[in-house]
Amino acid sequence: GQNIDQPTEMTATEGAIVQINCTYQTSGFNGLFWYQQHAGEAPTFLSYNVLDGLEEKGRFSSFLSRSKGYSYLLLKELQMKDSASYLCALDSGNTPLVFGKGTRLSVIA
Amino acid sequence: DTAVSQTPKYLVTQMGNDKSIKCEQNLGHDTMYWYKQDSKKFLKIMFSYNNKELIINETVPNRFSPKSPDKAHLNLHINSLELGDSAVYFCASSQGSGSGNTIYFGEGSWLTVV
Numbered sequence: 737g738q739n740i741d742q743p744t745e746m747t748a749t750e751g752a753i754v755q756i757n758c759t760y761q762t763s764g765f766n767g768l769f770w771y772q773q774h775a776g777e778a779p780t781f782l783s784y785n786v787l788d789g790l791e792e793k794g795r796f797s798s799f800l801s802r803s804k805g806y807s808y809l810l811l812k813e814l815q816m817k818d819s820a821s822y823l824c825a826l827d828s829g830n831t832p833l834v835f836g837k838g839t840r841l842s843v844i845a
Numbered sequence: 846d847t848a849v850s851q852t853p854k855y856l857v858t859q860m861g862n863d864k865s866i867k868c869e870q871n872l873g874h875d876t877m878y879w880y881k882q883d884s885k886k887f888l889k890i891m892f893s894y895n896n897k898e899l900i901i902n903e904t905v906p907n908r909f910s911p912k913s914p915d916k917a918h919l920n921l922h923i924n925s926l927e928l929g930d931s932a933v934y935f936c937a938s939s940q941g942s943g944s945g946n947t948i949y950f951g952e953g954s955w956l957t958v959v
Binding site: 777784823837840 | 878880885886887888889890893901935942943944945947948949950951952953
């Protein structure tokens, strides 16, 4: 089976840095996706990590530790438009992505 | 030039009715999916099709019947709707069904059963 754990909600201040954690247990693992979902909209792809380490993409970075079953999404220079849910998803091979329940991030002034 | 499009976007219907949601992708992808997102925002796979063939059918009641006339379309028909079917249904597609394939979602269909 698979289990994914993320905090339900987080609040951060505009301009700050926030780290959203995701821990997982799974019998098969190929990689981990992060998606962003604004309220009332579809999830959109942010990043995909296969190897251990940090991958940076503009203001967003994603980290993976396969041995620890742990990933995080780092958002820098937060903007109001970053208020959204952030979903981590397990890529276990030839099965559809399994999503965590998402972390709802509120960015405040 | 919407990549994954689904209709209708909003649907309000009574218990016991039958309804369909249509989905089309113009990305040339081989794999299509239906995901359900409940009131707690939990996004869960329902079905997965690869080149029109069903490859994944999670524990979904058989009142839900997907149909893929070609690899660009995956429609969802729901019989005898129940209150618990109220949710957002997302159609999605990916290049293939193997590892590393990014899934692209449609805008969602908000189904409310009253």
